[in-house]
Amino acid sequence: MKKIGVFGTGDVGRTIATKLVALGYEVKMGSRTATNEIALKWANENGGKASAGTFADAAAFGEIIFNCTKGEITLSVFELAGLKFFKGKIIADLSNPLDFSKGFPPTLTGQYINTTSLGEEIQKLLPDAYVVKTLNMVTCAVMVNLKLSPGDATMLICGNHAKAKQEVTEILHQFGWKDVLDLGEIVGARGMEMYLALWVRLFLATNNVNVTFRINR
C-alpha cells in the first residue's frame, strides 16, 4: 500500500488520517512544526502506522498527499513544505476557498473562483504533481462514513491525470463511495468548489451537516 502524507491537523486532516490508518495505510500527518501537539497526540493514539512531522516531512514521506488545509493557507503550505517534494506525486486536494471574514455562512474567496480554483492553482504551482480534486463537497465525517447521509450519494473527482484519478478513486471506494463521477480535467474544480456556496445553504435549510447529493444522469 502506498505511503500517505496528510497536510493539516484540523477536523478534516484528523478524520482522513485516522481512516487511512484504519484501512492499513502508513500515514504521516504534516503541520508547521514537528512538535505540533495535536499531530503528536493523533500519532500516539493511532499506532505504529501513524506518525507526525513537518509539512516537508509529510511531503517527503507520502506517495499520495491529502491536502486538508484551509483554503486560505493551502498554497502557502505547499510552498512552505518545499516544491521539490511533489514531483510525480498524487495530491488529493480537499480544500475550499472559503472566506469567513464576515462570519458564517462564508462567501468564497473571489480570487480563486469562477475563472480559476484552488485545485487549478495548486496544479499550476506544482506542474510535476498530479492534483486530484475530490471530497471537498461534504463534511469530513461523511467523507469516510457515508452511512451518516441517507440515500445513494455521488462523489465527484477531477484532475488532469487518469492514473492519479484511478488511484484516488480506489481510496474513495475504500472510504465507502460507490458512485464516483469523473468530471474531467482539473478545471472541474471550479464547479466543485463553487458548490460550497450552495452547500452552506443546504446545510442551513436542512439543519443536516451530513447533506450529500446524487447526480442523476
Add this chain to the structure above:
Amino acid sequence: MKKIGVFGTGDVGRTIATKLVALGYEVKMGSRTATNEIALKWANENGGKASAGTFADAAAFGEIIFNCTKGEITLSVFELAGLKFFKGKIIADLSNPLDFSKGFPPTLTGQYINTTSLGEEIQKLLPDAYVVKTLNMVTCAVMVNLKLSPGDATMLICGNHAKAKQEVTEILHQFGWKDVLDLGEIVGARGMEMYLALWVRLFLATNNVNVTFRINR
C-alpha cells in the same frame, strides 16, 4: 387559475409558456416588441389561452411572472417593462448570470456571484415584488418533463416570501417535481446560480444535458 406572464421567447420561455398553457393557465409571452414573430407564432400555435405582447403587456397581464430571459439582460428587461407593474406580483426567476464571451462552457458573470446573485438583484430592483428563484438548475426540457432525467430529482427554491414560494411550489408540482426543497431567503440564489459552474461540467462529463440531482438529507 392565476394569469401568468412569461418574459423571454427563447427555448426556456417557450417551454415554460407552452407547459403552462397545457396546464390550463392563461399565458402572455412578453418580448421587446408587440410584433415579435417568435412570440406571435407561439401564441398562434397554443390556442386561446396563449397571447403575446411587450414586456409591459406581459407584466400588466400576469399575476405571476416567469423570468426566462438571459441573465445578461434580465435586469434591463424589468426596467424596460416598467417597474410600476410588479408591485405585489410573484416573479419566478429562472435566469442565470452566464458569460459566454469566451465561448462554451461559460463562466459566470463576476458582478452577480458570490456576494450577490441575479435573484437578489431583481428583488432589490423590485422591492414590492416577491422574487422566487427556481428551475435555473436544469435544462429547460427537464423543467417541465422530469421523466427525461433518471432517478428521483430535487428542485430547489428560495425567496423572502413564504406564500409566493408556496404558489410557485404548486406550479413546480404541476410540472412534475415531487421533491422541492426550500433553501430559505433569496440569498440562497447565490448557491443556486453558482451551481451552474458545476452543471456545465456535469453536462460535459456525462454527455447528458438532462442531468439532475437529488439532495440526500
